Amino acid sequence: MTTNNNVVVDISSLTNRVDVLQQSVIALQAGLTQIRDTIPVNLPEFTQPVPVNITGSNIVDLTGIAAQLTEIKQVLETQLTPPPAPSPTSMLQPISLTSATVSINNWTQVNPTNLNAIVDGNPDSATTWGEVSGNNNRGWFQVDTGSADRRYFEVKLGARMNSGWDGGEGTWFIEASDDGVFFYPVLSNRARPTATEKVITLSFLAANRYLRIGCQDVGAGQVHLRVYELKGWKLTI
Structure with missing residues (x-):
């Protein structure tokens, strides 16, 4: 329509499209803000509405960008999520001592018996009592474990x-x-310890094949010892 040689353009038919465009741009802003807050990249702050240019010859359709940004955000979140920590691995692996051999030496008063109780895997069974007496005498159980790995006992x-x-x-x-x-x-x-039995558990590290578990009389006594169980673990570090 022409009035006084001026050209008047009726753009009322574009109103709905401009509204959709503006809504899409707002969604785009929100999506970019989410991505900015999610990934370590420098995205600008959007404090003012993004102007929509409708003077071009073609209408730009931004309605699908918000959905695309959502997908991008999900992908980035997946990629930036650290992998689960590996399951902890024990540094100690139990070893069997049932094939170990046990012998005794130097018991001056009473020789212990039932030696297999030391390596039978039963913590409630025990050898009989061994006894030494006088003059710093000492007696012991000797265990041949069969190997010389680094172990915890x-x-x-x-x-x-x-x-x-x-x-x-x-x-x-x-x-x-x-x-x-x-x-x-x-x-x-x-x-x-007095005449009443004291049951104790001792722990130690050793990388040797042979072990002695013993006692010694160090002053006016008759010293007794019996062993319930020897357990071992191989060190994996």
């Missing part, structure tokens, strides 16, 4: 003095050897 033992010798003193010890001949001390405990 626990030994459950009973300690006491002979009846009537409650004030006596003894040492209970663990020793280890590579060749079964030369032994070095791993740990020892000097105590006065």
Whole structure:
């Protein structure tokens, strides 16, 4: 339509499309903001509405962009999610000692029996009592474990003095050897347990094939020892 040589363009038919376009742009802003908050990239803040240019010859359809941005956000969230932590792996693997051999040495008063109780896997069975007495005498159980891997051990033992010798003193010890001949001390405990049995569990590390579990009379007593169980774990580190 022409009035006084001026051209008047009626754009009322574009109103609905402009409204849709503006809504899509708003959705685009929201989607970009979500992505900005989700991934470590530098996206600008959108504090003002994005102007819509309708002077071009073609109408730009932005209605699908919000959905596309949502998909992109989901993909990025998946990619940025750290993988689950691996399941923890135990540094100790139980080993069987049922094939280990057990012998005894130097028990001056009473030799212990039922030696297999040390390696039968039953923590409630025990050897009979072994006894040493006088002049720093010492006796022991010797276990040939069959290998020399780095291992963690626990030994459950009973300690006491002979009846009537409650004030006596003894040492209970663990020793280890590579060749079964030369032994070095791993740990020892000097105590006065009285005539009532004291059951204790000792733990230690050793990389030796042979172990000794023993006791020594260190002062006016008759020292007793029996062993319930020896358990082992291989170190995997």
